[in-house]
Amino acid sequence: MEEKLKIPLSKVYVDRDIKEVVCKVLDSGWYILGERVTQFEQRFADFCGVKHAVCTSSGTAAIFLSLLALGVGPGDEVIVPSFSFMATASPVLHVGAKPIFVDIDLRTYTLNPNEVKKELSKRTKAIIPVHLYGHPADMDSILEIAEKNNLFVLEDACQAHGAKYKGKKVGGIGHVACFSFYPSKNMTVCGDGGIVTTDNEEIAEKIRMFRNHGRRAKYVHGILGYNLRFNEIQAAIGLKQLEKLPAWNEIRRKIAQAYNKSLNGLVITPIEEQWAKHVYHMYVIRTEKRDALQEFLKKHGVSTGIHYPVPIHKQPATTGIVDSNLTLKNTEESAVTVLSLPMYPQLTQLEIEYVCEKIAFFLGENR
Ligand SMILES: Cc1ncc(COP(=O)(O)O)c(C=O)c1O
Numbered sequence: 396m397e398e399k400l401k402i403p404l405s406k407v408y409v410d411r412d413i414k415e416v417v418c419k420v421l422d423s424g425w426y427i428l429g430e431r432v433t434q435f436e437q438r439f440a441d442f443c444g445v446k447h448a449v450c451t452s453s454g455t456a457a458i459f460l461s462l463l464a465l466g467v468g469p470g471d472e473v474i475v476p477s478f479s480f481m482a483t484a485s486p487v488l489h490v491g492a493k494p495i496f497v498d499i500d501l502r503t504y505t506l507n508p509n510e511v512k513k514e515l516s517k518r519t520k521a522i523i524p525v526h527l528y529g530h531p532a533d534m535d536s537i538l539e540i541a542e543k544n545n546l547f548v549l550e551d552a553c554q555a556h557g558a559k560y561k562g563k564k565v566g567g568i569g570h571v572a573c574f575s576f577y578p579s580k581n582m583t584v585c586g587d588g589g590i591v592t593t594d595n596e597e598i599a600e601k602i603r604m605f606r607n608h609g610r611r612a613k614y615v616h617g618i619l620g621y622n623l624r625f626n627e628i629q630a631a632i633g634l635k636q637l638e639k640l641p642a643w644n645e646i647r648r649k650i651a652q653a654y655n656k657s658l659n660g661l662v663i664t665p666i667e668e669q670w671a672k673h674v675y676h677m678y679v680i681r682t683e684k685r686d687a688l689q690e691f692l693k694k695h696g697v698s699t700g701i702h703y704p705v706p707i708h709k710q711p712a713t714t715g716i717v718d719s720n721l722t723l724k725n726t727e728e729s730a731v732t733v734l735s736l737p738m739y740p741q742l743t744q745l746e747i748e749y750v751c752e753k754i755a756f757f758l759g760e761n762r
Contacts (some may be wrong), residue, residue, distance in 0.1 A: 443566035447599035452626035454575025457589035459486035459523035508536035529676035559672035584629035657751035
């Protein structure tokens with residue numbers, strides 16, 4: 396009888412090195428916004444090729460604080476894809492602005508610039524392209540629209556650490572960019588965490604103040620702020636993970652190639668535009684038989700995910716905010732057909748083959 400493997404969707408890398416640095420921080424007696432946070436911010440800024448990086452308590456907080464720092468608020472509209480994690484849009488609502496949901500390009504699952512043009516209004520203040528699954532959005536087209544209409548561009552790079560657009564790392568393309576360090580991401584701080592990257596010193600400084608009670612000095616509060624800070628344990632882990640990220644991304648790309656080779660022709664496999672460097676945060680296929688295939692894989696020990704089954708414009712939380720007649724064809728089609736396969740650097744050739752064999756078997760039986 397064939398051995399049944401148990402393959403998770405993603406896996407966090409923690410080694411002795413990481414455990415040791417955590418213990419060092421515990422012994423240090425300084426836990427919040429210390430020298431490790433500053434060092435991590437500098438390294439991450441260098442990694443993205445920007446001047447400033449500001450750590451926050453999550454990717455969601457990074458987007459929220461960026462919108463505040465850009466002055467987005469009541470009366471403003473922000474163009475966002477509906478096919479993303481909820482946190483692309485919820486901070487727009489939290490700052491009092493209105494998200495305007497736009498359809499994606501079905502090839503890359505990222506914001507379609509032609510659809511963005513149709514939704515521009517006098518109130519549009521910003522555009523949030525999402526580099527979904529690790530594939531960059533079509534940034535030149537989006538930046539051109541933004542320049543012509545005097546809009547800010549906030550890159551949601553929460554899934555795209557190290558991805559490149561025309562040879563340039565994401566995170567250094569829009570006015571600001573936001574990353575998440577949630578455990579499933581290409582690099583993590585083993586908890587919640589995020590970072591904003593920007594070349595604009597004024598924006599970086601505002602975010603630094605907003606994240607820390609609006610402080611100028613210890614007990615001088617220049618503006619009304621929040622507690623959305625980062626801690627030293629996370630920074631120490633982040634520094635270690637950032638060192639390994641480029642090699643991990645290359646392994647993810649090799650795994651994607653291996654999947655492509657076996658799955659091409661069976662399902663719709665992810666594409667990488669010739670101007671893109673995809674970092675495969677998720678390896679996402681599309682098939683009409685998605686739900687049954689997911690169930691079949693689960694029975695055979697393979698965990699998969701659906702990112703995302705309910706578009707943001709169809710979420711209960713956005714009822715009353717979004718026109719109930721709004722239809723976004725590609726978004727809605729993707730929501731019922733996408734399936735994320737196991738993807739993490741430790742995935743073995745044997746495991747990849749096992750997943751692909753199971754998919755091929757299922758589709759052969761269910762033509
Ligand atoms: C596209 C996208 N935007 C925003 C977020 C929010 O990040 P976090 O979970 O760190 O708040 C995530 C992460 O889950 C994400 O995938």
